[in-house]
Amino acid sequence: MDWFGAESYWVSSVVFQRGLALIYLVAFLGAALQFRALIGSRGLTPVPRYLERVSFRSSPSLFHLHYSDRFFAVVAWTGAAVSAALLLGLGDGLPLWAHMVVWALLWALYLSIVNVGQVWYGFGWETLLCEVGFLAIFLGPAMMEPPLLILLALRWLLFRVEFGAGLIKIRGDPCWRDLTCLYYHHETQPMPNPLSWYSHHLPKPLHRVEVAANHVTQLVLPVLLFLPQPVAGIAAIVMIVTQLWLVASGNFSWLNVLTIVIASSAISDGLWTALLPVTPPAELEQAPLWFRVVVLLVAAVVVVLSYGPVTNMVSRRQVMNRSFDPLRLVNTYGAFGSITRRRDEIVLEGTGDAAPGADTEWFEYEFKGKPGDVTRRPPQVAPYHLRLDWLMWFAALSPSMAGPWFRPLVAKLLEGDRDTLKLLRHNPFPEQPPTHVRARLYRYRFTTPGERRETGAWWHRELIGEFLPPVSLGG
Template sequence: MNWFSAEGYWLSRLVFQRALAVIYLVAFLSAVNQFRALIGERGLTPVPRFVDRVPFRRAPSLFQLHYSDRFFAAVGWLGVLWSAALLVGLADGLPLWAHLTAWAVPWALYLSIVHVGQVWYGFGWETLLCEAGFLAIFLGPSAMPPPLIVLVALWWVLFRLEFGAGLIKLRGDRCWRDLTCLYYHHETQPMPNPLSWWFHHLPRWAHRAEAAANHVTQLVVPFLLFAPQPVRTGAAVVVIVTQGWLVLSGNFAWLNVLTMVVATTAVGGSAWAWLLPVAPPASGLDDPPAWYVAVVVALAAVLAVLSWWPVRNLVSSGQVMNTSFNPLLLVNTYGAFGSVTRTRYEVVLEGTADPVVRPSTVWHEYEFKGKPGDPRRLPRQFAPYHLRLDWLMWFAAISPGYARSWFPALLLKLRDDDPATARLLRHNPFPHLPPAHVRARLYRYRFTSREERRETGAWWHRTLVDDYWSPG
């Protein structure tokens, strides 16, 4: 079936499947390590409270049927182990139906987590993993050629991801049009990494070149994904290189890495041949059975219908970012940084053991793992691992409205010295006895100049703006 099979992408499929298994593994580990404090039975936004008001049809999830922290942990660890099995290729020797099932399991498990994750899982990389994971179900085992239809569907994901992000920038903040957004972005992005200070101090012509290259990559290159080879491979390589640049300059969970992984499916087999010493089975690849062909064709029809909503969004002057149009999170719309903040604010949490707050009261600062705190501390690299509380603290600093559903509960958890919440922090100044009071203060942060860095050893300079939340 020449029209159905894409034998030239056998290695592309192998790379994609193994890399996707790694991302699944990271995603499940992130969920297991953080869920108790965020969405557990005694978390900041508990799952039981959520499922009581949101019906299954809107948020299909295993946890709509039953929830306990022990059950969530079991699901999360099952996802970790299942992803590890897929990573080492244990599914490759299974019959076709079992292989499809093997890839359906982590998709169903992670979809269940995302649907009850609430604000902590409201990011584009969550829906991207669900969409890419769903398509991975139908790619087939290594004994068969990958179906061209599914590969095209993955290229369509990549097109929407890149082109949607490019359009939202062009339509949004003026600084993207005058090529000045990168004057600010490396400093004000949600979670800088160890290289962000150096990226911020690149000359302004380099920042303008970054912005111009972004427009080319996101507004022109995506169309080349549907061109013949070797143009398609060239387009995929451009996407991979530019996403790698973003990996070097910031912490964006697995968004950039997963984008690179999806792009590998557009790289032709000849390009992989000299990189990977892996060959198809010596006996040749099996022909796909008729039932499998029918399933994939039906899938294509469903995806074509579901594409109406994201296409309409792309051409709309009121384009929105990172939105799903169906409860299975298929054929979503994507986008990032339609506007860029010029000034960085940080919410700094402090506690005191003094039972009565006086002007002389000594306050001790809580330190987060990823978000800026101590000005002398170099930002760390965490991506593709996702620190969910740290990311939401960035939004809280922009406006208290973003944190209304969880921030008061966070302060109460710190005041009560909740162990699960404390584990989300890098430093808890009250490891033995809970504080008497907790407060939040708003600071203006900026990267130090090269001269300030040499003189003080600090990566950040911060100035107190005001109280963000004070003890009552």
């Protein structure tokens, strides 16, 4: 097979590009709709303040050249528009150079956002999207043979995503080794979805089978990606099925969907045509010489930059979700090396009383995704990413994880800040802001089937204590 052309992966190339365009669209929409409250000029951790502390070299971004909320909105909405056009197939007929420019534009725009996003963009799927987006620049338009070297680079990325996650688990929490982690995980994961309650109540032997299957998927199947077809494609299909189970049982932003998109690139046209009613073109355009040279250079860059991730994977002190270069070209991944056994939630409350006392009535703020009202069924959010909800989960694990953003959040509620309130599902003070806000820590658990039938509640909660005492703007 030609190392620069892979005619037998035409369907994979089209499916991959459509899927990636969809994820880019979701990511840019999320940035456009949430940035003002989180990182805007008047946000919880403003970009201008961040840019004063970091250099372009350490955090490359267009916003080093200029920042305003209007300019950020232009960047985010431009990315969303270009992503939508590619999702509709409007880029298929572009010449090779123009096709590369369009995908490079998406990569540069999103990298610029991630590199100023601070703690709100510190998730593994953000870096993963940047790395996948960079490789997509060199895959070529629909009517050209996809370069096999880029497809192999995508398999290498899928290997690191799965194998890195498998290693961090098997080295980490003992419950991964005794197969009991899923006794807890469905209940304590950052943001349960509508099926998480049911997943939690599956029989414990089935939970043990889930964990064992996860180890096989993450520690054995990734090696098969580099074997000839159909073995590589079958391994990728099994990974896709596993990721679909994760999609069905939890809200992990676009991590699982993006992993599925990457895995689709390893499925040959022979397998695709056996699964779907598709017919690859009889003949595809050959890549020009200059493009072949570019692909070789990209492959060389991936090999050289893989030193850091490989060293990290073989290290006993393996870390997860880390970038080794400021452009986030080749990274290391992993998740849930440790599993929490209990679920604590921060509940924010406000009151209009001038001087809160024992008889004061407090009203709860409700978030869009994270648990609050015990009678509310956990919603389906993914692949959309509710950044504030996720950070609230981390803050409940430890007050140190509330970092620089929690008290500004409380101040915004006291001010009745419109942009901040848009991030919430329910504002109990629609007419005027509260005089005081407090935060309380509750222990949450899923109700049992009997409790569910009796009360209709999905959660049971008990007060642990105060997370933040009542505060006012004057205080």
